[in-house]
Amino acid sequence: MRLATGSRRYVLPPLLLGVPVLLIATPVGLALLALAGFLAWFFRDPSREPAGEGVLSPADGRVSVLREDGDRVRVGVFMSPFDVHVNRAPVGGEVTRIDHRGAAHRPAFSKESARNERVEYSLGDADGALIAGWFARRITPYVSRGESVARGERIGHIAFGSRADVVLPPEYGMADVRVRKGEKVRAGESIIARAD
Incomplete structure (x- = not known):
């Protein structure tokens, strides 16, 4: 999935923190990974094609x-x-x-x-x-x-x-x-x- 330019500063911290925390405190690690997933969805940048002229x-x-x-x-x-x-x-x-x-x-x-x-x-x-x-x-x-x-x-x-x-x-x-x-x-x- 393509992310909006500049959005990695929001997505990467909970993702990078969530993986090691998952091994120590599973619920907190899962919450951080869920937050990273939500932010990646929020900052999505899908491909688009014009539907016609104008x-x-x-x-x-x-x-x-x-x-x-x-x-x-x-x-x-x-x-x-x-x-x-x-x-x-x-x-x-x-x-x-x-x-x-x-x-x-x-x-x-x-x-x-x-x-x-x-x-x-x-x-x-x-x-x-x-x-x-x-x-x-x-x-x-x-x-x-x-x-x-x-x-x-x-x-x-x-x-x-x-x-x-x-x-x-x-x-x-x-x-x-x-x-x-x-x-x-x-x-x-x-x-x-x-x-x-």
């Missing part, structure tokens, strides 16, 4: 934001603790901006999350944000400014969940959106917008 979901989870931001459309995906937390490029192109900002840690589904820690990016004709919530404390971008990224490629990871937003390219309107609020989507696979 803008891809940047995250696994449920569509929680669907609104017009000025003359563009914003789609946000809320990640629960049970979702994969690796984020993917909704479109392909060059990363022209990547900014780490904010310091608050409010619930990602609340209006106050606008001040939360986030990594904002511009990729091709789309803009996006990886937003930390009240429990998430680490956003790890995998891409840098000037880098070319393929549609569906891994672009970052939010440890312990939260939300990923994408502001659709200017040519997409609300009529081009292919998802509804509350709908379950998968990063790098589900089509959230397509122009017919």
Whole structure:
């Protein structure tokens, strides 16, 4: 099983500690190994293929934001603790901006999350944000400014969940959106917008 980049620091300690402890205190060793197994599952990073043409979901989870931001459309995906937390490029192109900002840690589904820690990016004709919530404390971008990224490629990871937003390219309107609020989507696979 592939793990998210940077997640070994969470998985390895209970795994490496659990094996010798198993010989001394079996219940404690089993608990540590179970914790390592849970963390490996939590930080899983499965392969994904796009389900067709159009803008891809940047995250696994449920569509929680669907609104017009000025003359563009914003789609946000809320990640629960049970979702994969690796984020993917909704479109392909060059990363022209990547900014780490904010310091608050409010619930990602609340209006106050606008001040939360986030990594904002511009990729091709789309803009996006990886937003930390009240429990998430680490956003790890995998891409840098000037880098070319393929549609569906891994672009970052939010440890312990939260939300990923994408502001659709200017040519997409609300009529081009292919998802509804509350709908379950998968990063790098589900089509959230397509122009017919």
